[in-house]
Amino acid sequence: MITTSRPFLGLLVFAAGCAQAAEWRGLVDVRAVDSDASRSFLDSGMGKTRYDANSPRLSIGQAVLHGDADITDSISGTLELSADQQHRGIVDVREAWLAWSPVPAGAWKTRVKAGFFFPPTSVEIDYDSLGWVPKHTISSSAINSWIGEELRTNGVEWSARRLGRYVDAPYDVGVVAAVFNGNDPTGTLLAWRGWSISDRIAGRFDTVKLPDLPVYRSDGAIPRQWRDIHPFREVDGRLGYYAGANFNVGTRLELAALHYDNLADPMAVKDGQYSWRTRFDHVSAVWRPQGQWELAIQTMRGDTLMGPNAVALDFQSWFALASHPLGGGTAAIRYDHFRTRGHDILPADPNDENGYGVALAYDWPLSDSLSLMSEALLVRSDRSARRLLAELPQQTERSFTVSLRWRF
Template identity: 30%
Template sequence: MTVIDRFVSRCICLSLVTVHLSVQSMEWGEIEHHVSGVVDTRIGYADSSDSYLSAGLGKFSANNGSQFALSQLGLSYHTQWGDAWSSRIVANGYLDGINNGIGLTEALVRYRDIPSESGIRLDVEFGLMYPKISLENVATAWASPYSLSYSTINSWLAEEVRHIGLSTTIESLGKYRQSAHDFSLTAEAFMFNDTTGAMLAWHGWTQTSRQTLLQETIPITAIPAMQPDGMLAEQAANSDPFTELDDRIGAHVVAKWAWRSNGNVQVGYYDNNANTLIVKQGQYVWLTKFGHVGAKWLLPYGVSFISQYMQGNTLMTNTDGLPVVDNDFHSGYIMLSKRFTQHRVSLRVEDFSVTDKDVTPDDNNNEDGQSLTVAYQYQLDKPWFIQLEYNVIDSTRPARRYINQPIELVEQQWQVSSRYFF
């Protein structure tokens, strides 16, 4: 039996246990059902290059010019049975004129037990999920309550850093120890993410509010190295972010400290443990590793401070093990957000880069850039918000010369949104 067979077998066993407990709970009483969602419609204008969603090298999800879009139709279905067991299925839909679609973005079962007398609690999740990294995307259907466009870090997570796996968290709750401090340690084992890093290499960091759907593939900019005589000729025209090719299990660990009513700090390390000697049906296996740190803190005058930083490497080789794409990368942001009565104002600044270390001709992945986001939100009613946002990204990317665009480019975007949460 292969590693993937064992992994899937265990997943099936866990699912069967969940179904069994669900049936038992129906005998004990009613299962609790909860449906929530978000409808986000936007009018915008972008002074930009063609979007990465249409195989361009633009940094936004919108093409150059004006647009009217259903930017997110998110639906979350949550069930709870007993005190410990629950499940969540999240679907998202988009009608943006570039890459319309609807599909699953998360689907998982969860066991979260009652804390012991000393405050120790076990929290286990299994399914299609995000790694536990984002401090920004905490609203319904993985939306951000602070801005319309995610930071570059969370945009990359939304695009290609998701997996099917098992996440286990051990928590120590301070209130059981007469303390204001909580601690947790999370270990995640996962598969179905073997191409993670491809889009970061070939179009770089982006700013978006779109989450790649489970069934979707992502178009790649046509570069000379992908021509029939190039070193990347075997690469398919689209990258499949949720495929399993090497039957290996990756890992992610996160340690977190929370100081009640003040904030929290986390640090983590991610390694997809990929075998880069494999290429199947035009999909190469990428070895991607990164560390990340983040903090979310309440400052004086009710100002929220949120910051995250990520640094790592992604590697793709040929079947002989010779590096074809070898990139170091980093991204970090600082965001300040203030809410008062019906208003919220948020400001986010970012710095990001990709450093190309390989010698593959006609495939320059170097990139350096900075970004500024200013957002204003007004609450019309409890679930209904009107939001205005301005984004500007100043970036240098030599690969733009392959498609006859300026290497140095300043891109801007203005958006007005109506977001209704239910």
């Protein structure tokens, strides 16, 4: 049974009360897919991509309804609902938050944000657009695929930004900090299923089913662990935090760094969900030189721990993306590299992984509200745990996807 925290329930009720005053926008994404991938992680498999060889050729990639409301001159609210054919709850809450943005008295602009929302951890996502979707590709990088499924801020975030134009400086600087609850199972999917390269985003009440590995079967070493994972659950009653900084020179150069730690108690377990102590650092850069090129790079390194060293994992990933206008649209290429290394007390539960992915994409605007995007994706990975499911540890997965996106 899924429970809703009182603050989040109150936020939803408040947002519903403001619904008539909100400005509503939407996104419908229809997909055509051809894939030779093995059983997808969304079907409890070890595949790295959202679609596999048995996926429907035509589907709704996602449908998003996004509402913004100005409650006062300085307080606003946002509610985003989402649905797709592979979502167990069909319609779910992707984000719901209130923001207080007081009128700046000087160079510093501040904002306080409270609710359920994405942390500021991505350079390939357009935060001003709908649905937390990548700007230049259909799939997200491995880093942002993981964030989309297992990470969300359920708490309060404070940010401040010094605008250079007020102090005759050619650059802006900013800082951000947050405290949150929930996110205690964060790390579960990364440890037992591994990295993925996908655009599938979890909702507030979503569940994801793990592969049928021996370690958490009824006769396994960790029988209290369920295969159904609720990524945003609160298990141990502790608060987590993140803090970061950013720097930009106009739109030419953007730099950012962030440290995340959920401060979870790895010995806590509740309703089949363990609390995983997960922490990471990430840094990113976006450079837009002359000639309309955009070059982006992001790297992440961290670790996660569950139980008395029952599962202990170091993880890292990075990607580089380049895009440039071509013809009537924009072409992009992205290279991903990902890796995990286990160092726990259960050698019969291997969680090591190496892999990389290459995505080639082209976005073609058809009108102000309609666009057509195509993507060829290749993912090659080596994961020893596949042997436990009678699969080859090394796999190469390919897919070609065409996405017709209607924004209204």
